[in-house]
Amino acid sequence: MNTVLSLSFSGPGVIVSLLPDQIGSPNITMKHKQLRKKATLYSALIFPGAGLWLLGKRMLACAFIISSAITLVFLFVGIWAIAQNLADQLVAEMAASASFSFNITELMQQIRTQLHARPELALSKWLFVALWLSSTLVTYLIARAQTNNNKQQH
Secondary structure: OOOOEEEEOOOOOOEEEEOHHHOOOHHHHHHHHHHHHHHHHHHHHHOOOHHHHHHOOHHHHHHHHHHHHHHHHHHHHHHHHHHHHHHHHHHHHHHHOOOOOOOHHHHHHHHHHHHHOOHHHHHHHHHHHHHHHHHHHHHHHHHHHHHHHHHHHO
16 A cells, blocks of 8 residues: 655745655656756746745845845845936036037047946945845755755655
8 A cells, every 4th residue: 555645845835745665766866956046047037036935935035135136125225316417417518508419429428437436336236136146046055955954864
């Protein structure tokens, strides 16, 4: 008589059903590897912390998600202020001289100048990149540890 066992590992709603003679089979290893890849890809491609959320590490995921979101908001607000300032300058130039000359090279130079005048934007950009990379690495390491723990249990 084959009875079904239920084995749950710390993924949200992820339950693997096994027959007793299937414990330790390659199918289980594949499911854990797929979860590890999926979680790592979530953190790498969707948003920092998304893979941790998938793995059930809600508090750690929230730490990455909230800090990344705050960093992004700071970046967008700073970039928006620079864009608004440049738009105001262009409108003032158009009002002063009844003509409009759009010089992309000069505009890019003004953008670079204003970006360099605000080093906190460059710092927040690198902070966001560091959060993203560290989230991906932490997700991979936690998923690998969970996979190893599940292998040892079988």
